[in-house]
Amino acid sequence: MILEPECIGCLFTQMLKAFKIVKPDVSRDLVISAQKKLMKFLLDSNINEIAAPIVGKFLYRLVAETINVEDPYRKQKKEYNNLALAYYDDTKKIVKNADDPLFEAIAASAIGNTIDFAAQHEIDLINDLKNFTPQNFSINHYDDFRKELNKLAKLEGTLLILGDNTGEIVFDKLLVETIKEIYPNLEIVYAVRSAPVINDSTMEDAEEIGLAKIVKVIESCPVPGIDLKSATEEFKKYFYDENGFILSKGQGNFETLHNPDQPSNHELPDKNIYYLLKAKCNLMERIFNCAKGDLIFKQSSLTP
């Protein structure tokens, strides 16, 4: 989907927030100069073709360059992973003891999407985990997901998971473990970003939290979403492989893949995509007709 009017103010707010997280004493002049560069970038871009995460890539690169640090969010990313790891054992127990461990693992993975400092919301992971009920999903295509997974296991196809943020990746690991336990022969491939961008997970994170030990981890692209133009060949192979389907985590991946009304800037594969995310902004409220904070589990071709 292309940039919507809601995204413009949000992008400038995100930029300021990023500066405040990484360098709280940053000067007015440096921020204003970066804000002006973002305005020039937006004016020079075709706003009718560009997705918000593509602007996000430019924006977060600009923040990094302005303060002259290669991966400015490394410290926060480690903190988020550690925060999530501290909840891993308790969450695993909840999942194991649930009536339907797979559904519970899906819920934990969606709630894990809370951990995202680009969005206009506060982190409230503990409460979210404790108070979760299936009604928190305002769109829930779990039954279709489960059926498709059953079919896929028989066909020896591949489930491609598009990862999103650090911290969240720990709960994705629990989801992967849960799927593997139920479908031991299913091939699962997990995609991380191919370069540091915001607090998104990279290969370093997948190795750090032990995900790379239990599943094949590949690199997608250096964008906080999916941009086929800058994606690796390995990613494109799995992305376009028709024997399987995709589980896409988070808002950035959704924003770059969901494209109902306008010509796409890349060809979508001929297979289903399941979007699993927490609605974090006004735009998601409008698109999903839900409230901020709601969980979404939507199959691309199904209407809610």
Next chain:
Amino acid sequence: MILEPECIGCLFTQMLKAFKIVKPDVSRDLVISAQKKLMKFLLDSNINEIAAPIVGKFLYRLVAETINVEDPYRKQKKEYNNLALAYYDDTKKIVKNADDPLFEAIAASAIGNTIDFAAQHEIDLINDLKNFTPQNFSINHYDDFRKELNKLAKLEGTLLILGDNTGEIVFDKLLVETIKEIYPNLEIVYAVRSAPVINDSTMEDAEEIGLAKIVKVIESCPVPGIDLKSATEEFKKYFYDENGFILSKGQGNFETLHNPDQPSNHELPDKNIYYLLKAKCNLMERIFNCAKGDLIFKQSSLTP
């Protein structure tokens, strides 16, 4: 004060909010095209000299032009006046029965500043009025204000009040009445905007709610703040008159007059200014070291 980094994202958010209030079905293309014009305006302006309300004037004019309506907020302004008028009698009783009616009227006038759709907050006037305590003022120079008013009454000077929003103006009327009752010989002059801009009060509102009957009302400038370059001669006469002091309502007036760190784009008068407002955004939190929603009653030359 000049535009701060916090203002940039807020200005784009304000613009979108204005479109949604006035024309909820406005198209993406129209909004995006206005957003781009705002970017160009900011890039062409000297951001080191421009105050946010000056950009606000451009922004709200742009909204009006985009949807081709001269005073797009007329309907909302009438609603805000009527909303406030519905609380007028009850508020007047509270003020009359208070231990210090002047302080109570000041509080009501500050709480009236809640009514402002440019700001990032929700209107919660009723609760604010019912739950008010003096502790809601995080800066409170009322004692100095009172002393200065006593002195002014003896000197036959002029109190110039800089009005702000519609709705709010009803509680300003109550404040004016209260001051007149205590200081019957004091000259009070109330300034409204000289042209429609956002939901700010104009002469039409002052007449509609009966303020113009009890006090001299003059027109300041066509800006949601004070811009001496476009101000009327009559306003400048009262603004620079040294025999008196100023009570400035709201954030827009504050933002254009408060200027501690950088060269001012206009000469301030040689008299005190009392700022009475509700802190409505992150920037005010930073400047006043307060929380959003706090009331501020600050004399310009005093530190909190």
